[in-house]
Amino acid sequence: MIPRFLQEQILFxxxxxxxxxxxxxxxVGKSTLASSxxxxxxxxxxxxxxxRAVLDAVLRDPDGFLAGLNPPLVLDEVQRAPDLLRAxxxxxxxxxxxxxxxxxxxxxxxxxxxxxxxxxxRVALHTLHPFTWAEIRQRPCPSTLKALFxxxxxxxxxxxxxxxxxxxxxxxxxxxxxxxxxxxxxxAASDEVRTVWFxxxxxxxxxxxxxxxxxxxxLPDFSRLLSLAAFRTGRLLNLSDFARETGLPFTTLRRYMNxxxxxxxxxLIQPYSGHPAKRLVKTPKLFFNDTGLxxxxxxxxxxxxxxxxGQTGPLVExxxxxxxxxxxxxxxxxxxxxxxxTRTGQEVDxxxxxxxxxAAVEVKWSARIDDSAVRTLDRxxxxxxxxxxLSVILYGGDETVPLSSRMIxxxxxxxFGAAQDTE
Numbered sequence: 001m002i003p004r005f006l007q008e009q010i011l012f013x014x015x016x017x018x019x020x021x022x023x024x025x026x027x028v029g030k031s032t033l034a035s036s037x038x039x040x041x042x043x044x045x046x047x048x049x050x051x052r053a054v055l056d057a058v059l060r061d062p063d064g065f066l067a068g069l070n071p072p073l074v075l076d077e078v079q080r081a082p083d084l085l086r087a088x089x090x091x092x093x094x095x096x097x098x099x100x101x102x103x104x105x106x107x108x109x110x111x112x113x114x115x116x117x118x119x120x121x122r123v124a125l126h127t128l129h130p131f132t133w134a135e136i137r138q139r140p141c142p143s144t145l146k147a148l149f150x151x152x153x154x155x156x157x158x159x160x161x162x163x164x165x166x167x168x169x170x171x172x173x174x175x176x177x178x179x180x181x182x183x184x185x186x187x188a189a190s191d192e193v194r195t196v197w198f199x200x201x202x203x204x205x206x207x208x209x210x211x212x213x214x215x216x217x218x219l220p221d222f223s224r225l226l227s228l229a230a231f232r233t234g235r236l237l238n239l240s241d242f243a244r245e246t247g248l249p250f251t252t253l254r255r256y257m258n259x260x261x262x263x264x265x266x267x268l269i270q271p272y273s274g275h276p277a278k279r280l281v282k283t284p285k286l287f288f289n290d291t292g293l294x295x296x297x298x299x300x301x302x303x304x305x306x307x308x309x310g311q312t313g314p315l316v317e318x319x320x321x322x323x324x325x326x327x328x329x330x331x332x333x334x335x336x337x338x339x340x341x342t343r344t345g346q347e348v349d350x351x352x353x354x355x356x357x358x359a360a361v362e363v364k365w366s367a368r369i370d371d372s373a374v375r376t377l378d379r380x381x382x383x384x385x386x387x388x389x390l391s392v393i394l395y396g397g398d399e400t401v402p403l404s405s406r407m408i409x410x411x412x413x414x415x416f417g418a419a420q421d422t423e
Contacts, residue, residue, distance in 0.1 A: 010022065010033070014098065014099040018096050018100050019102075019123040020125075024106070024264055026106040028130050028264075030105075049075070066087045078103045089119065108127075108264065127329055129181070133173075133416050148389050154406060173412055179292050236285055268284040271340070291315050291319045324337060358387045361394060362393045363395075369397070378407070390406055
């Protein structure tokens with residue numbers, strides 16, 4: 001098993017909360033991670049609702065099912081029987097000791113009707129994402145994002161980074177983008193095996209996860225929407241275009257898009273505004289959760305083909321958005337992610353907010369540092385004002401380059417902890 005950065009956070013929560021809810025897309029490794037936590041320090045029993053006999057017993061009498069078991073328990077795939085969570089609540093209310101339940105689910109259960117109210121105040125929430133680049137390379141969890149807020153200047157930050165990263169990290173990054181982070185795909189023995197796995201994943205995701213959560217009246221249209229979302233990743237969400245291309249009514253399209261979010265296939269990033277209420281009324285950007293699956297749905301894992309289709313820029317931005325999201329989830333729960341865009345179209349890819357402080361992050365695939373990117377980033381920082389932390393350009397080069405006392409260009413592999421120092 002490749003160690004996951006989220007493991008320590010889950011163990012911490014088990015020591016302080018009666019229940020921990022671990023959610024994430026199917027096949028990101030929730031069951032493997034949950035099983036690995038069982039040991040001398042937490043002697044739990046593992047039970048999965050993927051077992052037909054277990055599921056039947058839970059659906060028939062969830063209270064009676066739990067009454068016959070002694071916590072601590074790992075209850076896997078609980079989205080298949082939401083009423084089980086009510087029985088878990090009753091058990092916790094009778095005895096509120098920490099570490100009784102580790103619940104896992106392939107959908108964001110807190111968005112389902114009644115679940116948030118049932119578990120409120122009793123559960124710690126964690127989301128497991130696909131592998132980070134650093135996890136695949138079995139490197140330590142990077143502290144770079146946190147350092148943007150804590151280092152007083154670029155000189156201090158640079159001392160914390162690898163000084164001589166190995167070359168050819170662009171090649172490794174391309175491989176990471178087209179493979180994605182789902183463990184079976186990222187670790188597949190060949191491109192052919194990976195293609196078969198992605199095809200099977202798409203089919204089982206729609207036929208099992210989606211139909212178990214919602215009744216879909218337009219299943220082929222939902223499948224087409226999934227592919228369209230892959231083609232539109234890294235771009236402003238335009239539901240009118242989606243409605244025109246799918247032929248779906250606007251209300252149905254909104255519901256289907258919410259399902260894609262609930263099941264961790266896509267996520268939205270809102271535009272940044274100093275006034276929080278204004279963030280809710282502007283157009284968000286759509287991002288696919290895993291670039292490997294996005295490449296499969298687009299129809300190619302060859303970088304040259306993706307470049308001809310104009311997809312490499314959006315895929316690099318999507319990959320960076322996903323890596324930032326993964327890193328935020330294991331670094332500091334206060335982090336929030338936005339993008340910055342002016343009325344005239346100037347844009348900074350990401351704004352990371354932590355409390356009052358804000359760090360601007362620009363993404364460039366080029367191995368050169370573009371002057372226009374520096375100017376746009378500088379304008380964004382000036383608009384943010386005294387709330388601005390350090391700002392960074394993530395780029396496809398190999399050298400870390402200070403651009404000012406408050407701005408720095410960092411190679412992707414260095415920032416995300418995948419680089420290794422030369423001997």
